[in-house]
Amino acid sequence: MSGSPPLIIRLGEEPIELAKLENLLEDPDTGAQAWFLGVTRRKTEVDGVTRVTERLFYEANESMARKQLGRLAEDARIQFELSKVVIVHRLGDVAIGEASVAVGCSSKHRVAAFQALPWIMDQLKSDVAIWKRELYADGTKEWVHPTQ
Amino acid sequence: MPVRVQLFAALREAAGSDSIEIDLRPSGDISAGDVMRAVSEKLPELAGLIPACRLAVNDRYVSEDDAIAPSDSLALIPPVSGG
Numbered sequence: 681m682s683g684s685p686p687l688i689i690r691l692g693e694e695p696i697e698l699a700k701l702e703n704l705l706e707d708p709d710t711g712a713q714a715w716f717l718g719v720t721r722r723k724t725e726v727d728g729v730t731r732v733t734e735r736l737f738y739e740a741n742e743s744m745a746r747k748q749l750g751r752l753a754e755d756a757r758i759q760f761e762l763s764k765v766v767i768v769h770r771l772g773d774v775a776i777g778e779a780s781v782a783v784g785c786s787s788k789h790r791v792a793a794f795q796a797l798p799w800i801m802d803q804l805k806s807d808v809a810i811w812k813r814e815l816y817a818d819g820t821k822e823w824v825h826p827t828q
Numbered sequence: 829m830p831v832r833v834q835l836f837a838a839l840r841e842a843a844g845s846d847s848i849e850i851d852l853r854p855s856g857d858i859s860a861g862d863v864m865r866a867v868s869e870k871l872p873e874l875a876g877l878i879p880a881c882r883l884a885v886n887d888r889y890v891s892e893d894d895a896i897a898p899s900d901s902l903a904l905i906p907p908v909s910g911g
Contacts, residue, residue, distance in 0.1 A: 706856075718895060718911045738910070739837055740910070741834065741836055741884070741887075741905065742901055743887055744884055744887040744888075744903065744905075745910075747887050747888075748887075751842060762897070769910060770911075780910075780911065781910065781911050801911060804910055804911055805908070805909075805910060805911040806908070807889075808904075808908060808909065808910050809836070809884070809905050809908060809909030809910075810908060810909070810911075811836060811837035811838075811906070811910070812909045812910065813837070813908050823837045823838035823906075824909035825837065825838055825877065825905050825906045825907040825909060826882045826909060827878065827907055
């Protein structure tokens with residue numbers, strides 16, 4: 681390992697710029713770097729009705745979310761034998777097309793890095809204390825609290 | 829004993845506050861389930877969402893039967909939607 685620390689967790693209002701994160705995965709002993717970006721989508725279909733999103737707003741229980749993301753990154757590092765794990769989640773307003781989350785990891789071979797990303801995202805979406813509120817084009821606002 | 833419970837997202841907006849104080853029975857063990865029931869009683873407008881919520885104690889999810897201590901930091905966590 682070299683350069684940046686093996687686990688990096690960031691939670692904040694600054695826009696996510698992948699180009700500024702890429703060097704965080706650098707490690708001459710790895711052969712794979714993989715990234716996932718979750719991006720604000722304009723249209724959502726709910727019960728056959730298409731709703732148009734104007735922007736999203738994200739809120740977190742920050743102390744809890746930071747600890748959860750730290751444990752999640754460490755669990756992933758051990759389970760998939762990763763070299764480095766980066767998780768960045770945006771808070772506050774996020775415009776259409778902008779990233780709300782970035783997850784990156786590096787590993788010796790590609791399979792581990794490919795497999796780690798969906799696992800990390802599934803855990804993040806089911807457990808980490810972060811919430812989004814939709815602001816729709818018709819002006820209505822709605823917290824997203826999936827109950828299934 | 830009086831305990832303060834942090835609220836987030838739709839819970840926070842429905843309550844009009846980022847936390848509420850509830851008073852639980854003064855003696856005996858208090859469980860996470862007792863806290864959730866007390867919040868439902870104090871804020872009936874939240875009662876529909878509370879069964880889907882989890883209680884976090886000191887930033888970790890607990891189960892309904894887990895005991896609560898007076899110094900614990902409590903947060904009611906509605907279904908999450910990060911990502």
